[in-house]
């Protein structure tokens with residue numbers, strides 16, 4: 189990525205003392221992103237995804253979209269925990285790959301956007317490259333990619349370093365003590381499912397799908413597009429997220445505050461839109477990776 193001259197040693201030392209407790213969208217958020225993506229996959233992508241999915245998925249991408257969260261507690265997979273987020277400098281409200289994409293030990297590219305580039309290129313080179321023999325586990329690559337594209341759309345996964353993406357901001361969600369990061373991963377979605385969708389996630393997903401075909405239908409192609417024929421553009425997704433973090437997540441959510449109806453009702457549309465964008469973009473990326481058109485054209 190050509191990132192030089194990073195002055196992060198001080199930050200690294202501070203970070204080494206802290207454990208970044210990050211889950212990503214909760215299970216429901218990831219399920220929603222992947223369920224939405226499933227509806228927008230091309231025929232080629234449906235076939236390739238089916239072939240790559242592990243038997244436990246029973247042919248359903250959404251069934252394995254939290255796999256990357258489930259495994260990261262195992263020692264073998266510990267190295268993947270920094271891949272769920274990227275921290276940005278406090279109060280800057282912007283994101284820069286070279287400045288921000290590293291883990292707390294200073295390893296470059298070890299962050300959510302780096303992971304998205306990496307797993308996209310593993311899959312892309314296997315399906316679009318001249319040498320289809322891949323040394324990578326492409327089933328894992330698909331499951332990681334589906335998960336991390338979800339994560340990068342959660343605004344506080346591109347939050348501030350100083351508060352660990354809202355993890356160290358203790359707040360109340362109605363009467364319950366929690367932290368701001370968790371509010372965005374889980375509480376907003378949980379409360380919405382209970383309050384507006386009869387405690388049924390499937391109904392919430394249908395409502396988001398309806399929004400995609402109605403209110404957001406004119407936005408779909410701009411969400412899908414990456415410019416310059418690129419397969420994926422996680423830097424764009426991350427820049428949007430940190431902006432939303434500043435505009436909505438951090439605003440009026442200082443340590444010790446109680447977040448209730450006003451916060452919930454004004455932030456829920458943001459969460460629903462990010463889940464929709466995550467799903468549409470995941471499908472677009474998989475459609476580009478697994479497209480057979482390029483190969484036929486070249487033949």
Ligand SMILES: [Zn+2]
Nearest residue numbers: 211212272339
């Ligand atoms: Zn995650």
